[in-house]
Amino acid sequence: FHDRDGVIWFDGEMVPWRDAKIHVLTHGLHYASCVFEGERVYNGKVFKLTEHSERLVRSGEILGFRIPYSAAEIEKATNDVVKAAGMVNGYVRPVAWRGSEMMGVSAQANKIHLAIAAWEWPSYFSPELRMKGISLQISKWRRPAPDTAPTASKAAGLYMICTMSKHAAENDGFQDALMLDYRGLVAEATGANIFLVKDGAIHTPTPDCFLDGITRRTVIGLARRRGYQVVERAISADELKDFTEVFLTGTAAEVTAVGRIGDITYTPGEITKALMLDYDALVNGRLADAAAAE
Numbered sequence: 001f002h003d004r005d006g007v008i009w010f011d012g013e014m015v016p017w018r019d020a021k022i023h024v025l026t027h028g029l030h031y032a033s034c035v036f037e038g039e040r041v042y043n044g045k046v047f048k049l050t051e052h053s054e055r056l057v058r059s060g061e062i063l064g065f066r067i068p069y070s071a072a073e074i075e076k077a078t079n080d081v082v083k084a085a086g087m088v089n090g091y092v093r094p095v096a097w098r099g100s101e102m103m104g105v106s107a108q109a110n111k112i113h114l115a116i117a118a119w120e121w122p123s124y125f126s127p128e129l130r131m132k133g134i135s136l137q138i139s140k141w142r143r144p145a146p147d148t149a150p151t152a153s154k155a156a157g158l159y160m161i162c163t164m165s166k167h168a169a170e171n172d173g174f175q176d177a178l179m180l181d182y183r184g185l186v187a188e189a190t191g192a193n194i195f196l197v198k199d200g201a202i203h204t205p206t207p208d209c210f211l212d213g214i215t216r217r218t219v220i221g222l223a224r225r226r227g228y229q230v231v232e233r234a235i236s237a238d239e240l241k242d243f244t245e246v247f248l249t250g251t252a253a254e255v256t257a258v259g260r261i262g263d264i265t266y267t268p269g270e271i272t273k274a275l276m277l278d279y280d281a282l283v284n285g286r287l288a289d290a291a292a293a294e
């Protein structure tokens with residue numbers, strides 16, 4: 001990914017893509033003092049840019065560091081990168097981390113860096129698969145408790161269990177993994193939130209140990225706008241067999257149908273399809289954003 005043309009915004013400057021480098025003794029690399037965002041560009045504009053920029057700042061604060069740019073400055077830098085890339089539809093990755101001045105667990109004086117890259121990324125899962133439904137393997141890794149890890153931060157360190165879960169799932173022929181939490185409750189996929197449908201109502205786990213995704217909130221708004229009942233509650237793994245439709249939401253995944261969790265199969269139905277279409281209409285400016293407000 002490092003060997004391509006283009007520019008990356010790096011600590012306030014646009015640098016050639018290949019020159020956006022860090023030292024190997026970077027604290028963020030050794031001790032995971034690093035937070036990031038994932039954003040999507042539709043028709044040249046970042047969807048929910050303010051929400052993402054504010055979450056990035058908050059994620060850093062949760063890890064105990066202050067990004068030396070305000071959310072408004074991060075927004076401007078992001079828009080500059082998207083413009084420099086001439087991007088119409090794509091993905092943006094802001095990342096902030098502790099630098100390499102001190103080496104050791106304590107690194108109070110280390111400089112906080114920020115970089116923002118943007119690239120073309122059409123679909124997280126192929127369009128056919130998104131309609132048909134992807135398969136999820138239940139991971140052996142659990143989402144940690146909020147007093148065990150900084151679960152409200154989009155912290156790079158939390159993605160260690162996501163990568164292990166996703167690789168295990170892929171190696172066993174699944175597209176993604178479903179992670180349970182430390183209590184054994186249904187939590188989320190490796191990069192997206194989960195929704196489950198039963199008797200015309202939409203159920204989704206209470207986000208008390210994983211990200212309350214920006215897409216999750218948007219889709220809850222879209223669902224209520226359509227008059228669907230949305231219930232946020234604790235969902236046990238034993239209940240998975242009781243649902244008829246399942247879908248994921250996330251900036252990258254957008255709204256993606258799930259066709260199988262372990263041995264249980266689901267058929268993408270009316271609710272999943274309606275929300276896929278509504279989300280597509282919203283991000284492409286065919287539905288007023290106000291309509292999606294909760």
Ligand code: PMP
Nearest residue numbers: 190191192193213214215250251
């Ligand atoms: N959970 C995880 C682990 C994620 O990586 C993401 C993607 N950021 C989400 C949920 C969904 O968050 P959002 O809708 O804000 O992209």
